[in-house]
Amino acid sequence: MRNTYLRLLHLVAGVLIAVLLGIHMVILHLDAILGFFGVDATEPTSWGAMISRAGQGIWVGLYIALLAVVLYHALNGLRGIILEVTPSPRTERIVTRVIIAFGIIAFIGGAYVPIALWTS
Amino acid sequence: MTENNTKRITFKVQRYDPERDSPPHFQEFTVPTSRGMTVLDGLIYIKENLDSTLAFRTSCRMAICGSCGMLINGYPHLACHTQIEEFHSDRLTIKPLPNQPIIKDLVPDLTPLFNNHKLIKPYILRSDTKELVNPTAEFAQEPQELETFLQFTYCVKCGICVSACPTSASDKLFLGPQALSQCYRYCADSRDGGKQERFPVVDTDHGVWHCHLAGACSEACPKGLDPALAIQLLKRQLVSGALRLGKKPPPSPVVSPPTETKPKIPFPEFTVK
Numbered sequence: 001m002r003n004t005y006l007r008l009l010h011l012v013a014g015v016l017i018a019v020l021l022g023i024h025m026v027i028l029h030l031d032a033i034l035g036f037f038g039v040d041a042t043e044p045t046s047w048g049a050m051i052s053r054a055g056q057g058i059w060v061g062l063y064i065a066l067l068a069v070v071l072y073h074a075l076n077g078l079r080g081i082i083l084e085v086t087p088s089p090r091t092e093r094i095v096t097r098v099i100i101a102f103g104i105i106a107f108i109g110g111a112y113v114p115i116a117l118w119t120s
Numbered sequence: 121m122t123e124n125n126t127k128r129i130t131f132k133v134q135r136y137d138p139e140r141d142s143p144p145h146f147q148e149f150t151v152p153t154s155r156g157m158t159v160l161d162g163l164i165y166i167k168e169n170l171d172s173t174l175a176f177r178t179s180c181r182m183a184i185c186g187s188c189g190m191l192i193n194g195y196p197h198l199a200c201h202t203q204i205e206e207f208h209s210d211r212l213t214i215k216p217l218p219n220q221p222i223i224k225d226l227v228p229d230l231t232p233l234f235n236n237h238k239l240i241k242p243y244i245l246r247s248d249t250k251e252l253v254n255p256t257a258e259f260a261q262e263p264q265e266l267e268t269f270l271q272f273t274y275c276v277k278c279g280i281c282v283s284a285c286p287t288s289a290s291d292k293l294f295l296g297p298q299a300l301s302q303c304y305r306y307c308a309d310s311r312d313g314g315k316q317e318r319f320p321v322v323d324t325d326h327g328v329w330h331c332h333l334a335g336a337c338s339e340a341c342p343k344g345l346d347p348a349l350a351i352q353l354l355k356r357q358l359v360s361g362a363l364r365l366g367k368k369p370p371p372s373p374v375v376s377p378p379t380e381t382k383p384k385i386p387f388p389e390f391t392v393k
Binding site for chain 1: 290291325358359362
């Protein structure tokens with residue numbers, strides 16, 4: 001059932017992207033609408049607001065989670081496309097390993113920035 | 121076929137003999153046709169009157185055997201189930217089914233299709249093998265249980281769904297809509313208990329999850345089946361199994377056949393003495 005679990009995770013990651021990216025978009029780019037509903041989000045894209053968010057654990061967690069689900073969803077999808085045109089099991093193994101390695105490196109690199117800002 | 125109501129149609133047929141030709145090429149034949157004539161009738165006319173070396177596969181001529189699948193004017197059809205006048209054209213381009221190797225002319229090699237079909241174990245699997253081998257009674261099945269998979273039992277294994285499938289075109293290891301829909305057909309059968317043997321076959325990198333749901337298989341099926349639906353239902357069974365959702369009823373029990381049979385309908389009176 002490995003492929004079923006991978007595909008289920010792919011679908012869950014897709015839903016999580018919609019939720020997490022939705023939060024990001026609403027807070028950062030729809031501040032006028034938030035103001036309409038009485039939420040004060042003054043200049044959320046300013047440097048000060050960004051540094052302030054970087055110090056809050058909930059935002060760090062949100063961005064690291066968004067990075068993880070985006071990487072999984074994108075790389076698992078890419079793997080599926082590549083496997084469709086690779087008729088050899090050996091090539092499949094290489095593709096899977098390269099994609100896992102790339103995903104881990106990209107996650108470490110991407111997660112470093114919010115963690116470094118949070119701990120500084 | 122009288123001269124008055126015949127129309128002459130050009131059949132542009134792909135020819136290929138792997139022992140003589142390097143690339144496939146086209147040959148044109150002019151065939152006199154009449155109302156109701158099928159593409160297969162036209163090909164038989166060519167073989168009998170114009171070129172006896174033309175190779176194509178045919179058997180029942182009534183869309184039951186699934187032998188005469190071919191690409192007619194760019195779309196896969198059963199030649200015996202397709203009338204020439206459906207195309208409203210004076211020219212028909214006929215090629216062998218795509219996504220399969222060609223043996224000769226219009227004869228595709230369906231070995232991969234049947235190999236994939238065999239992989240999913242297309243027969244009833246149960247733990248009580250003694251009863252399967254030497255049956256003493258019947259496996260009970262309600263009409264409602266039969267309805268859940270009945271349409272998929274009408275598959276004639278013509279290979280048209282595989283030819284129409286875009287995933288089969290790009291992924292040569294893909295199991296294909298035929299095998300996957302037949303896997304659902306047996307997994308959905310209340311008499312069957314073989315999910316655990318079939319699921320590992322379809323739960324692979326080239327199995328059920330590789331279906332893009334293009335729906336071309338359902339559109340092309342000459343028997344009106346919906347293999348795309350079967351694949352989606354098979355995915356649902358896999359997810360339910362993985363998450364341990366829903367009830368898992370055991371295979372239907374063995375029941376004795378009814379002792380009372382319906383009275384036979386009397387043979388009608390002879391109308392001619």
